[in-house]
Amino acid sequence: MTRRVAVTGIGAISAFGHTFPELWDGLATGKSAIRPLTLVAPGALRFPNAAEVPGYDPNRYFEEKEALLLDRFAQFAAVAAREAVRASGIEFSPDLAERTAIVLGCSGGGKSTEDDGFHHLYGLKEPRVSPLTIARAMSNAGASRVSLEYKITGPVFTVSTACSSANHALGQAFRMVRSGEVEVAIAGGSEAPLSMGFLKAWEAMRVVSPDTCRPFSRDRRGLILGEGAAVLVLEPVERARARGAAILGEIAGFGMSSDAHHITQPSALGAARAMRSALSDAQVPPEAVGYVNAHGTGTLANDVTEAEAIHSVFGEHTRKLLVSSTKSMHGHALGAAGALEAAATLGALHAGLIPPTANFTASDPACDLDVVPNTPRPAHLECAISNSFAFGGLNAVLVLRRLR
Amino acid sequence: MSDELISRVTGVIAKSQKIPAETVTIDKTFEELKIDSLDGINILFALEGEFDVDIPDDAARGIRTVREMVEGIEKLLAAKSEAAETQQ
Numbered sequence: 001m002t003r004r005v006a007v008t009g010i011g012a013i014s015a016f017g018h019t020f021p022e023l024w025d026g027l028a029t030g031k032s033a034i035r036p037l038t039l040v041a042p043g044a045l046r047f048p049n050a051a052e053v054p055g056y057d058p059n060r061y062f063e064e065k066e067a068l069l070l071d072r073f074a075q076f077a078a079v080a081a082r083e084a085v086r087a088s089g090i091e092f093s094p095d096l097a098e099r100t101a102i103v104l105g106c107s108g109g110g111k112s113t114e115d116d117g118f119h120h121l122y123g124l125k126e127p128r129v130s131p132l133t134i135a136r137a138m139s140n141a142g143a144s145r146v147s148l149e150y151k152i153t154g155p156v157f158t159v160s161t162a163c164s165s166a167n168h169a170l171g172q173a174f175r176m177v178r179s180g181e182v183e184v185a186i187a188g189g190s191e192a193p194l195s196m197g198f199l200k201a202w203e204a205m206r207v208v209s210p211d212t213c214r215p216f217s218r219d220r221r222g223l224i225l226g227e228g229a230a231v232l233v234l235e236p237v238e239r240a241r242a243r244g245a246a247i248l249g250e251i252a253g254f255g256m257s258s259d260a261h262h263i264t265q266p267s268a269l270g271a272a273r274a275m276r277s278a279l280s281d282a283q284v285p286p287e288a289v290g291y292v293n294a295h296g297t298g299t300l301a302n303d304v305t306e307a308e309a310i311h312s313v314f315g316e317h318t319r320k321l322l323v324s325s326t327k328s329m330h331g332h333a334l335g336a337a338g339a340l341e342a343a344a345t346l347g348a349l350h351a352g353l354i355p356p357t358a359n360f361t362a363s364d365p366a367c368d369l370d371v372v373p374n375t376p377r378p379a380h381l382e383c384a385i386s387n388s389f390a391f392g393g394l395n396a397v398l399v400l401r402r403l404r
Numbered sequence: 405m406s407d408e409l410i411s412r413v414t415g416v417i418a419k420s421q422k423i424p425a426e427t428v429t430i431d432k433t434f435e436e437l438k439i440d441s442l443d444g445i446n447i448l449f450a451l452e453g454e455f456d457v458d459i460p461d462d463a464a465r466g467i468r469t470v471r472e473m474v475e476g477i478e479k480l481l482a483a484k485s486e487a488a489e490t491q492q
Contacts, residue, residue, distance in 0.1 A: 046461065206445050206461050221461070264442050301441070 005177045006240040006247045006403060009090070011083030011188075012343050013076050014330045015051035015226055019083055021228075024347040027355035030376045032329045034212050034224050034359075037045040039112075039194045044191065047208045050194055051226030051331025062218050069132060070145060071110030072192035076229035076336070077142025078149060078350040081186055085150065087146075088233035089245055090184060092150045093206075102143050102156040103173040103181040104231070105165030105189030108333030110137030112195035142190045142229070154182055161331030163295070164256075166338030167388035167396035170232065172256035174398075177234045188228030188339035199225070205264075207299050213332070214297035215325035215357050216303050216371045218364040226331020230339035237403065249346040252383070252401040253282025259393030266302055266389055271295075271309035274395035275385060279313075282399035283324065284383055286314045289321065291354055293345045293385040294371075296325020297332055306387065307367040322379055324372040338388040342398055345386045349402040354379050405478050413474045416454050420447045433469045451477060457484055 012019065015033035016026030026033055035041070037050045038160045055077070058067035061079050070078070081102075092100060113136040117129035119145050135141065140158040155176065159169040166189025173187030188233035193199075200223060202208050209222035255277025257269030279286060295306055311318050326344045333340055348354055353376050386398045414428040421428075421443060428437065434444065444467075448459050451473070457480040467473050 204445065204449055206448070206464065210461065262440070262442075265440065 001238040003178055003180060003238065005234050005251045005394070006237045006260065007232050007249045007251065007346060008235055008240050008245045008247060009084035009086070009088030010343050010346060011080035011087065012228065012230040012340060013053055013079050014228035014333070014340055015053060016330065017054065018079065022344060023343060025139040026342050027326055027329055027347065028351065028353055028376055030356045030358055030374060032212065032358040034329070034331055037194065040196045040199060045199055046203050047055060047210050049212060049224055051224060051333070052194060053228055069135060071113045071136040073106060073110060073190050074136070074141040074145050076192060076227070077104055077190035077231070078145045080188060080190065080229040080231040081146040082149070084231040084233045085186065090233065091141050094151070096183060096391060097151050098153045099183040100152050100154045101173055101176050101185040102146050102152055103159060103169040103187045104143040104146070104184060105159050105167070105169035105335045105338060106139045106142060107160060107162050107165050107191055108198060109139035110141065111193055111198040112323070113137045115195040115197040118197070121332055146186060152186070154234060156373050160335065161394045161396070162390035162392055163332070163334055163337055164388040164390035164394050164396040165335035166230070167386065167398055168256065170251065170254065170338060170342055170398055171396055172232055174251045174254050177236060183235065183239065185234040187230065187234060188231035189332045189336040191336040192227045193225055193334055194227055197400060209298060212359045213298040213328045214359045214361060215294065215298040216307070216364060216367040216369065217237055217360045218362040220298045220300065220303060221265065222299050223327065223332045226333040226338070228330070228333050228340060229336050230343040232342060233338070247403045249349050250401045250403045251398060252284060253278045253399035254397070255279070255281050255388065256394070256396045259395070261393055263393070264391050266305040267393065268305045268308040268312065270393055270395050271306060271387070271389050274311045274397045275309065275313045278332065278385060278397035278399050287317050288383050289314070289385055290379060291345070291348060292323040293341045293384060293386040294323050294325045295387040295389045296327055296357065298325070298327065302389065304366045306389070307369050310369060318369065321375065322354050322365050322372050323369045324357045326355050329355070338386065338396065341386045341388070342400065345384045345400050349381050349384055351402060352378055352380050405474050409478060412454060413451065413477055414470060415423055416450045417447055417470065417473070420450045428470060430471050430474065455481060457481065
């Protein structure tokens with residue numbers, strides 16, 4: 001059994017606000033949501049900026065007692081899932097709940113929970129940490145929390161492949177719905193990496209920009225970390241049509257590869273193989289693709305490697321291809337990145353508008369692409385791909401399509 | 405640049421790379437020593453600890469040889485002692 005897979009709900013919490021419409025409206029104006037970090041004390045890091053979720057109060061979304069059980073990343077997952085499920089209009093009967101999957105990406109798990117607990121242990125020399133530490137910090141806490149909210153009893157799991165986590169999660173969910181293994185999937189990713197210990201680890205890697213994120217720009221100086229979550233509701237097109245649901249787009253294919261090259265340096269060969277595999281899975285020729293939502297981190301190494309990979313996959317068609325990195329606006333949300341970018345790409349397909357690569361100043365001959373610099377561009381699109389390439393050399397690419 | 409400074413910097417590089425100290429000479433390039441980007445940031449981290457200096461990303465980015473690394477550390481140490489004198 002092979003079924004086409006529709007997206008019938010999108011939820012997102014990001015630096016633009018707590019909903020998907022706020023994310024899309026932000027991206028569609030081309031204004032970056034990168035701002036000064038407030039979650040950690042200023043001056044302690046080489047980089048002052050991040051893409052933080054603004055005005056987040058857990059008690060707005062959770063009972064006070066429950067909020068204590070949930071790390072920020074798990075709360076984000078639940079908030080985005082709630083919006084996506086509500087938008088889909090699906091009510092989960094016990095029978096449907098058993099045939100529903102939840103697959104969420106998460107790279108780091110509850111980093112601020114660990115940071116806080118270990119501060120008590122090593123910094124304050126206290127002999128114990130909170131008994132809630134494990135339940136809050138485990139990387140599957142977000143997926144498990146969503147399963148509790150809707151009493152989902154089918155396959156529920158978390159995928160952790162660093163910056164590709166959400167694309168791997170969406171890909172697994174897509175294939176489970178396509179094959180008929182499940183009827184509905186709630187899938188995406190969430191991340192809340194802005195805690196001092198983890199930020200210090202990123203600082204030591206020397207890949208974070210001291211000002212802002214300028215993907216593909218000649219003077220790019222690194223990535224900007226972000227946080228948030230995005231969740232999609234997936235179901236067969238036939239089912240969505242039968243119940244009269246609004247279809248927001250289609251996941252048409254998924255491909256993945258491993259570089260087997262280096263633990264942190266990217267490889268154009270691996271990235272290209274994942275793109276080709278995704279297109280082949282979708283049975284879409286490269287010439288049918290109008291837009292690439294790039295991994296586009298804004299690091300020296302990623303952007304030049306990704307540009308090379310795009311040229312090798314699309315050849316002459318690269319000239320006609322619109323490529324943008326929305327990380328320039330919502331930051332790099334690690335295990336949530338692919339999900340925020342899938343949401344952005346579905347928004348682009350639906351609106352016929354390409355969100356730009358913001359903060360762009362000067363073109364880099366080594367990144368010879370139309371990166372839609374700074375200004376959103378109207379474009380009639382049928383088909384797009386969304387790239388995610390992770391440390392560890394793990395690549396995951398989604399093919400997304402407007403549904404006729 | 406003093407022999408002592410060269411010896412401390414090459415010592416840190418050798419220790420980080422787990423290679424014999426005598427293989428790290430002033431005229432070697434990082435490529436010759438098989439130092440990749442991840443090794444590079446690890447060496448910078450070790451040098452910051454050894455000399456109690458903060459090596460800015462932009463200063464570190466262009467360094468490709470042992471000599472450039474020693475020169476960079478020398479500059480940072482000079483700036484550090486100047487700052488200390490100003491404070492006194």
